[in-house]
Amino acid sequence: MEEKNEVEVGVSRRNFLSGTGKxxxxxxxxxxxxxxxxxxxxxxxxxxGFKYTKLDPKEVGKITYENYFKRWCAxxxxxxxxxLLQKKxxxxxxxxxxxxxRWAHGGLAGWGxxxxxxxxxxxxxxxxxxxxDVAEEMVNDLAFIYSYNEMPAYAPAKPxxxxxxxxxxxxxxxxxxxxxxxxxxxGAAFLSNERAERCARVAxxxxxxxxxxxxxxxxGKYKAKHKPLFNVAANGIxxxxxxxxxxxxxxxxxxxxxxxEK
Ligand code: HEC
Numbered sequence: 001m002e003e004k005n006e007v008e009v010g011v012s013r014r015n016f017l018s019g020t021g022k023x024x025x026x027x028x029x030x031x032x033x034x035x036x037x038x039x040x041x042x043x044x045x046x047x048x049g050f051k052y053t054k055l056d057p058k059e060v061g062k063i064t065y066e067n068y069f070k071r072w073c074a075x076x077x078x079x080x081x082x083x084l085l086q087k088k089x090x091x092x093x094x095x096x097x098x099x100x101x102r103w104a105h106g107g108l109a110g111w112g113x114x115x116x117x118x119x120x121x122x123x124x125x126x127x128x129x130x131x132x133d134v135a136e137e138m139v140n141d142l143a144f145i146y147s148y149n150e151m152p153a154y155a156p157a158k159p160x161x162x163x164x165x166x167x168x169x170x171x172x173x174x175x176x177x178x179x180x181x182x183x184x185x186x187g188a189a190f191l192s193n194e195r196a197e198r199c200a201r202v203a204x205x206x207x208x209x210x211x212x213x214x215x216x217x218x219x220g221k222y223k224a225k226h227k228p229l230f231n232v233a234a235n236g237i238x239x240x241x242x243x244x245x246x247x248x249x250x251x252x253x254x255x256x257x258x259x260x261e262k
Pocket of ligand 1: 239253254
């Protein structure tokens with residue numbers, strides 16, 4: 001199912017919401033468009049006092065990695081940015097509650113759902129971009145990076161908990177599958193120093209990738225690599241693209257249901 005990564009679908013959030021793109025339906029977004037005024041539906045503007053300034057991705061990665069062993073995945077990504085933004089920008093960052101998202105570790109308090117590194121990075125992206133479409137494009141790109149790269153790539157100068165050998169591709173942003181694939185390759189338990197080391201490095205990878213996007217945005221050169229709402233459009237249901245991981249050979253087709261006009 002990975003090749004779907006490369007498929008371009010002729011729909012962007014803006015024309016998706018205004019009804020000019022190929023319309024996929026049965027989603028909350030599509031039905032809210034129908035219920036309201038399609039022409040006016042669009043990403044809402046967002047403003048706050050948290051200012052972003054370009055950061056060194058390596059520094060962000062290092063702070064994230066070091067924080068992991070105290071704060072776990074989501075909060076350590078947040079810390080990787082906030083500790084530097086407090087020094088370089090100050091203002092509202094000085095009182096930013098880094099640990100507000102500590103519940104997001106283990107894919108939501110151990111439920112193995114969304115990898116906490118993405119919740120953490122998404123929070124920073126959400127704060128540091130005023131255009132909601134851009135925020136969504138970045139988070140979407142980040143989910144693709146997370147899913148289709150072998151990780152962890154981050155190599156600490158001095159490993160804090162353990163040396164580890166394997167990098168694995170998750171094909172999904174789901175914590176359980178991502179960490180499970182790596183555990184199988186490494187032969188390590190979840191409650192082990194090796195697995196903690198792996199997740200700390202993944203956190204650094206994701207923080208660095210998010211930092212690069214935000215830096216590019218400051219320079220006016222961030223461009224989305226993937227279509228927003230790509231998976232909904234391509235699959236007819238909110239989804240990752242690793243259908244067979246859960247459905248085996250019998251992946252149900254979403255278009256067996258009555259759907260809005262395409
Ligand atoms: C993380 C696991 C997981 C992944 C990955 C996943 N699904 Fe599902 N999906 C489910 C479960 C569980 C259900 C509920 C099915 C049930 O209870 O019978 C479901 C339901 C569905 C349904 C509605 C029920 C039906 O039988 O028509 C469709 C359509 C569907 N999935 C399509 C997909 C497609 C297409 C993909 C890949 C793009 C995908 N799924 C990926 C777990 C998953």
